[in-house]
Amino acid sequence: MKNYPEVPILPTTVIGSYPRPKWLKETIQLAKMGKISKADLEEAFNDAVVDVMRDHQLAGIDIPTDGEMRRDEMVEFFAENLKGFTFYGFVRVWGDAYYRKPSVVSKIEYKKPMLENEVRFAQSVSYTSNLKVTITGPYTIADWSFNEYYKTKEDLVFDLAKIINQELRNLVKMGIPFVQVDEPALPTHEEEIPWAVQAINEAIKGIDVKVGLHICYGDYAKVMPFAEEMKVDQLALEFKNRDFKDLNLLKKFGYTKEIGLGVVDVHSSEVESPEEVAKGIKKALQVLEPEKIYVNPDCGLKRLSRRVAYQKLVSVVEGTKMVREELKKKGLSTIQLKPIVNR
Numbered sequence: 024m025k026n027y028p029e030v031p032i033l034p035t036t037v038i039g040s041y042p043r044p045k046w047l048k049e050t051i052q053l054a055k056m057g058k059i060s061k062a063d064l065e066e067a068f069n070d071a072v073v074d075v076m077r078d079h080q081l082a083g084i085d086i087p088t089d090g091e092m093r094r095d096e097m098v099e100f101f102a103e104n105l106k107g108f109t110f111y112g113f114v115r116v117w118g119d120a121y122y123r124k125p126s127v128v129s130k131i132e133y134k135k136p137m138l139e140n141e142v143r144f145a146q147s148v149s150y151t152s153n154l155k156v157t158i159t160g161p162y163t164i165a166d167w168s169f170n171e172y173y174k175t176k177e178d179l180v181f182d183l184a185k186i187i188n189q190e191l192r193n194l195v196k197m198g199i200p201f202v203q204v205d206e207p208a209l210p211t212h213e214e215e216i217p218w219a220v221q222a223i224n225e226a227i228k229g230i231d232v233k234v235g236l237h238i239c240y241g242d243y244a245k246v247m248p249f250a251e252e253m254k255v256d257q258l259a260l261e262f263k264n265r266d267f268k269d270l271n272l273l274k275k276f277g278y279t280k281e282i283g284l285g286v287v288d289v290h291s292s293e294v295e296s297p298e299e300v301a302k303g304i305k306k307a308l309q310v311l312e313p314e315k316i317y318v319n320p321d322c323g324l325k326r327l328s329r330r331v332a333y334q335k336l337v338s339v340v341e342g343t344k345m346v347r348e349e350l351k352k353k354g355l356s357t358i359q360l361k362p363i364v365n366r
């Protein structure tokens with residue numbers, strides 16, 4: 024029997040990314056211009072992870088990440104590390120945001136563990152062994168790439184699923200108790216959801232630690248009918264910037280798994296108060312048991328200023344503590360960080 028860690032009830036966590044310190048952005052620029060060595064850049068990434076961990080620790084987050092300091096972008100990072108992808112250049116995604124869109128030009132193959140080094144470093148400087156590691160899901164990697172090799176998008180997604188599974192198994196071996204698959208693209212093509220869900224299940228097959236699935240943007244009503252079929256333990260969703268209205272969807276679809284409850288908006292620099300956070304959690308408690316709620320920001324914090332991101336984390340923690348006080352009176356104080364679905 025595996026020994027699962029104990030965490031406070033309503034564990035606080037993050038979705039993944041955190042703002043890169045200003046000096047790290049400048050260091051990355053210098054590295055691109057060839058003005059500093061690879062080793063110096065690596066040292067800067069490591070130092071940034073130490074800073075980010077410290078912010079999470081000071082805020083009081085139970086299950087931190089390393090802030091994804093090494094990842095410029097969530098698809099590009101994995102495409103760069105897999106055989107089968109090439110990059111032609113930048114495409115415009117919205118406004119004046121540009122994205123280096125990868126293209127699949129041959130069979131996707133696993134070259135080497137992609138996250139091992141960053142995870143090992145995070146573990147070596149973390150204040151807790153309860154680390155969460157995020158990985159972009161097979162559907163989103165495919166959806167945000169050009170497919171110039173596979174006959175169908177479905178074939179590509181299932182090949183990617185096998186690779187993500189290999190990577191996740193590696194993370195489990197390293198002792199990571201919580202992995203999160205990020206699939207922001209999932210709700211965007213409704214007709215593809217049924218097989219995309221099967222591909223996600225393939226990607227998490229045999230993973231016997233907590234598995235979350237994060238979806239942002241899009242209409243959750245399109246995904247909810249598949250919630251039971253998805254073999255994840257938890258859906259981490261944005262609720263705050265939708266005014267918690269989607270809690271009704273959980274009720275409507277008789278949702279029984281856990282949620283990662285987004286309680287602060289990552290698109291607004293206004294910092295929510297702890298009271299506001301507590302109010303959001305109480306709304307969720309009307310539709311789900313307290314044991315099934317994890318508390319986190321709506322999405323990654325990378326686009327906020329570091330100061331605002333930190334303050335939002337403090338509110339997440341302080342607001343959660345308020346609700347915990349009330350749960351304590353009912354004898355609820357801790358839960359185990361463990362899977363609830365057999366994969």
Ligand SMILES: [Zn+2]
Nearest residue numbers: 238239322323
């Ligand atoms: Zn997100």
